[in-house]
Amino acid sequence: xxxxxxxxxxxxxxxxxxxxxxxxxxxxxxxxxxxxxxxxxxxxxxxxxxxxxxxxxxxxxxxxxxxxxxxxxxxxxxxxxxxxxxxxxxxxxxxxxxxxxxxxxxxxxxxxxxxxxxxxxxxxxxxxxxxxxxxxxxxxxxxxxxxxxxxxxxxxxxxxxxxxxxxxxxxxxxxxxxxxxxxxxxxxxxxxxxxxxxxxxxxxxxxxxxxxxxxxxxxxxxxxxxxxxxxxxxxxxxxxxxxxxxxxxxxxxxxxxxxxxxxxxxxxxxxxxxxxxxxxxxxxxxxxxxxxxxxxxxxxxxxxxxxxxxxxxxxxxxxxxxxxxxxxxxxxxxxxxxxxxxxxxxxxxxxxxxxxxxxxxxxxxxxxxxxxxxxxxxxxxxxxxxxxxxxxxxxxxxxxx
Ligand SMILES: Cc1cc2nc3c(=O)[nH]c(=O)nc-3n(C[C@H](O)[C@H](O)[C@H](O)COP(=O)(O)OP(=O)(O)OC[C@H]3O[C@@H](n4cnc5c(N)ncnc54)[C@H](O)[C@@H]3O)c2cc1C
Numbered sequence: 001x002x003x004x005x006x007x008x009x010x011x012x013x014x015x016x017x018x019x020x021x022x023x024x025x026x027x028x029x030x031x032x033x034x035x036x037x038x039x040x041x042x043x044x045x046x047x048x049x050x051x052x053x054x055x056x057x058x059x060x061x062x063x064x065x066x067x068x069x070x071x072x073x074x075x076x077x078x079x080x081x082x083x084x085x086x087x088x089x090x091x092x093x094x095x096x097x098x099x100x101x102x103x104x105x106x107x108x109x110x111x112x113x114x115x116x117x118x119x120x121x122x123x124x125x126x127x128x129x130x131x132x133x134x135x136x137x138x139x140x141x142x143x144x145x146x147x148x149x150x151x152x153x154x155x156x157x158x159x160x161x162x163x164x165x166x167x168x169x170x171x172x173x174x175x176x177x178x179x180x181x182x183x184x185x186x187x188x189x190x191x192x193x194x195x196x197x198x199x200x201x202x203x204x205x206x207x208x209x210x211x212x213x214x215x216x217x218x219x220x221x222x223x224x225x226x227x228x229x230x231x232x233x234x235x236x237x238x239x240x241x242x243x244x245x246x247x248x249x250x251x252x253x254x255x256x257x258x259x260x261x262x263x264x265x266x267x268x269x270x271x272x273x274x275x276x277x278x279x280x281x282x283x284x285x286x287x288x289x290x291x292x293x294x295x296x297x298x299x300x301x302x303x304x305x306x307x308x309x310x311x312x313x314x315x316x317x318x319x320x321x322x323x324x325x326x327x328x329x330x331x332x333x334x335x336x337x338x339x340x341x342x343x344x345x346x347x348x349x350x351x352x353x354x355x356x357x358x359x360x361x362x363x364x365x366x367x368x369x370x371x372x373x374x375x376x377x378x379x380x381x382x383x384x385x386x387x388x389x390x391x392x393x394x395x396x397x398x399x400x401x
Contacts (some may be wrong), residue, residue, distance in 0.1 A: 001108065001150075001299060002285030003161025004115035006306035008058035009397065011046070012120050013314040021313075021324070024153055025119065026128045026145065031112040042109040042187050042264050044221050046200065046296035049099060050389020050398040051303045052176050055111075057397040063114035063132055064106060068216040071101040074199040076253075079370060080206065084253055089373040091382045102388055105221065106215045128153065136171040143280045143325075157324040158281045159309070166287035168331065171202065174273050174283065175234040182233035183208050185293055186224045188263045189215060190246065193255025196220050201253050202294070206356035209294050210249045219260060222246060223293055233266055268292055272345065273329065276334040279400075280325035282309055289341050300389060301341055307395035309333045340392055351353055 007023050014021045034041075047055075047336045055061040075092045082088025092254055094102045119125050127171040129151035136158075138144075160168030179345065196214040208225035215221055224237050224246065234242055238254070239259060247257045271290040276283045285302030312333040322329060354369070373380050389398060 001111045001115055002302035002306050003159065004112070004119050005055065005060060006159060006161060006284060007125055007308055008060060008115065008118050008122065009054070009306055009310035010313065011124055013056060013310050014395070015122075015245045017187070017313060018321075018333070021124060023122075023125045024128060024155065025125060026133055026147070026153070026173075027137070028129065028132045030127075030129055031116050033107060033113070034109060039110045039261065040189060040217065040219075040223075041107045041109050042189065042261060044105050044213065044215070045105050045108055045109075045111070046103050047303075048103045048300045048387070049101070049302045050394060052104065052393070053400045054303045054307045054398050055114075057307075057400075058115075060111070060118050061115045063117055064110055066112075067110045068107070068217040069110070069255055070105045070198070070214050071370070072103055072105060072200045072214050073101050073199055075102055075202075075372060077202045078200060078251075080205045080251075082371070083205075083251065084201070085213055090370040090374040090380065092380070092387075093349065097381065097384055097388070097390070099388065101198075102324070102384075105215060106336070107202075108299075131208040133167055133171070136168075138280075153263045155325075156280065157313075157330075160281065160283040160287040161285050161306075162287055164269075164286045164290050165355045166283065167222055168281070169273060169283055169287050170282055172278065174275050174278075176271045176273050178272075179270040181225075181270065181292060182228060183225050184228055185268055185269045186222070186226065186231055186234055186263050186265045188222050189261045190222050190243075190257045190259050191219050191330050193259050196254060201250065201251070203251055205249055209355060211294075211296075212250060212254060213296075220254065220257075220260075222257075225268060225294060226294070235263055235265055266293075270345070273341065276305075276338060277327065277330035279327045282330050282333060284309055288337075288347065289344055289370040292352050295343055295348055295387065296352060297348065297387075301344060302314075304340070304389065304395060305333075305337050307397045308337050311395045311397065312336065332371065336393065343392075344386075370387055 031059040073094045076084045078084045078089030083242050132146040132150040133145050142154045143158045160166050201212040207227050210224040212220040243258045273288045276288050284305035291298050
């Protein structure tokens with residue numbers, strides 16, 4: 001989703017700056033149309049208002065709006081020892097921030113299909129769909145990607161937006177700092193006894209957080225991060241047992257829960273590329289960084305990367321003849337985004353260290369911390385504005401300028 005958004009932004013900003021970019025997209029698994037009668041897909045993302053603004057500017061959001069998206073207007077996070085709304089919890093309300101919502105829960109497939117529709121309508125974009133990349137050569141004034149079918153694609157700038165196992169990153173020899181969390185995230189949709197009240201709920205329990213994200217049809221999407229051993233046990237459990245354990249894990253915040261879908265699970269890992277850019281290349285999205293889903297930030301960070309790269313390449317101070325593969329220009333994008341990504345990744349890591357393990361004193365301390373921040377209105381406000389992408393050094397298209 002991040003790469004397609006970047007292509008749409010580059011086109012749009014390029015037109016405004018008087019630069020016409022010719023863009024080629026290599027995608028071996030393009031999205032396919034899905035009838036609206038099909039159930040809400042299991043992979044959903046909590047998109048921040050900043051991401052919505054980026055998608056709006058790139059012409060993708062209008063297609064998303066007509067689908068089954070769910071706004072969330074409140075967020076409540078609490079620690080196992082306490083209860084939601086008490087001293088060991090923190091809550092955010094969109095109204096307190098002067099925002100209509102804190103974000104939207106959107107199916108990943110919907111975002112991809114909307115972005116795909118958008119780039120398909122652009123005359124400067126050529127799609128290469130049949131053959132994956134096989135080799136990469138460097139020439140004096142270009143990089144050449146050779147596809148498995150022998151086709152050669154010469155480019156002055158190669159953008160790696162190919163996800164966590166990025167072929168581009170590996171072909172360029174860019175190393176990553178990696179760490180296993182020793183956890184898996186179990187994902188399913190659940191029915192609840194009580195309404196989700198357009199609220200995203202997250203409870204930190206020993207082993208990892210369990211989150212309930214509100215869906216458009218009244219159900220919630222559960223993202224339960226737990227140790228590998230617990231995940232294996234839960235994935236193999238009888239449905240009735242799973243429902244009971246999930247209901248207990250969420251402290252019955254929405255009453256009894258019952259899974260209405262199959263369960264899927266994902267290994268969780270931290271990974272950060274040592275470099276985002278170099279001569280004739282840039283990495284964006286999960287190709288550059290992979291984060292814990294505990295605050296739903298992966299796609300949001302990636303969309304800001306896409307916006308920052310597009311803005312860097314079309315900045316006013318650049319001459320129209322500037323080479324988009326110039327490492328000095330690309331370095332501006334890296335400096336811009338790496339700092340912000342590191343800050344967010346650091347905060348996520350801190351939360352994971354405090355609450356993610358089975359070490360109860362750390363979690364208790366974390367719980368107290370939540371309660372204290374909840375009462376410190378200015379600190380809480382700053383945290384919330386950062387999380388929804390309304391503060392920091394944001395690209396203009398994320399600020400709506
Ligand atoms: C359980 C879970 C919950 C999450 N929840 C949230 C959330 O609430 N909010 C949020 O912001 N983020 C969330 N994330 C993170 C989010 O899903 C990712 O950060 C996001 O999907 C990354 O987008 P991307 O475009 O960089 O990569 P991807 O979505 O992985 O896209 C990569 C693209 O590259 C293509 N590709 C890959 N390899 C090749 C190749 N060799 N040749 C050609 N094409 C190739 C793929 O087909 C795909 O289209 C969650 C992640 C998990 C695991």
